[in-house]
Amino acid sequence: EVQLLESGGGVVQPGGSLRLSCAASGFTLSSYPMTWVRQAPGKGLEWVSSFGGTALTTHYADSVNGRFTISRDISKNTLFLQMNSLRADDTALYYCARDSVTTSGLVIDAFDVWGQGTMVTVSS
Amino acid sequence: EVVMTQSPASLSVSPGDSATLSCRASQIVSINLAWYQQKPGQAPRLLIYGASTRATGAPARFSGSGSGTDFTLTISSLQSEDSAFYYCQQYNDWPLTFGQGTRLEIK
Numbered sequence: 001e002v003q004l005l006e007s008g009g010g011v012v013q014p015g016g017s018l019r020l021s022c023a024a025s026g027f028t029l030s031s032y033p034m035t036w037v038r039q040a041p042g043k044g045l046e047w048v049s050s051f052g053g054t055a056l057t058t059h060y061a062d063s064v065n066g067r068f069t070i071s072r073d074i075s076k077n078t079l080f081l082q083m084n085s086l087r088a089d090d091t092a093l094y095y096c097a098r099d100s101v102t103t104s105g106l107v108i109d110a111f112d113v114w115g116q117g118t119m120v121t122v123s124s
Numbered sequence: 125e126v127v128m129t130q131s132p133a134s135l136s137v138s139p140g141d142s143a144t145l146s147c148r149a150s151q152i153v154s155i156n157l158a159w160y161q162q163k164p165g166q167a168p169r170l171l172i173y174g175a176s177t178r179a180t181g182a183p184a185r186f187s188g189s190g191s192g193t194d195f196t197l198t199i200s201s202l203q204s205e206d207s208a209f210y211y212c213q214q215y216n217d218w219p220l221t222f223g224q225g226t227r228l229e230i231k
Contacts, residue, residue: 114167
């Protein structure tokens with residue numbers, strides 16, 4: 001079964017750091033672009049960062065660029081999000097998600113597999 | 125940045141009826157548009173990609189249409205289980221962007 005399991009969330013003070021992990025099972029993470037999406041309490045979905053599959057490209061939302069770093073460990077089949085200089089507005093449930101592959105084999109940045117999320121709370 | 129605007133913000137419909145949800149992009153996104161369903165306490169679920177292609181496992185009563193800047197998600201024969209938030213997302217350009225969501229209530 002294809003699954004994603006996030007971990008690493010918690011309560012951190014403003015200016016602090018956290019490292020989120022997303023363990024993949026049932027598929028090889030390095031074969032797919034992967035993404036982090038967050039959802040502040042009671043709010044909508046916000047794209048955060050994406051890591052290309054074979055291309056190894058990275059993309060970041062302006063709101064996190066320079067503070068967050070996306071990476072992966074192929075040997076552990078795990079995606080990471082290193083979050084530094086955290087702010088109160090980073091408080092959210094963080095999901096990792098897998099890019100989809102269409103019936104014609106095209107990889108698209110729409111997400112067909114999601115984890116259940118890990119909560120990050122930035123508060124003093 | 126492509127701004128995605130969904131309407132209406134909320135919708136209340138009777139079981140068995142149909143619902144039409146709209147999504148407008150501030151720039152042309154071709155057909156690089158996806159729709160998601162999110163129920164309380166759950167992760168989003170991909171329903172539609174390519175503006176009109178149903179994702180694996182999405183019921184046939186969910187259909188998408190549109191191209192360019194204007195898109196529609198139609199849900200026919202509504203069931204109580206369809207109560208959820210629905211989000212559109214463009215993947216035509218970076219940054220990827222979501223609409224603010226439409227809350228669908230089945231009364």
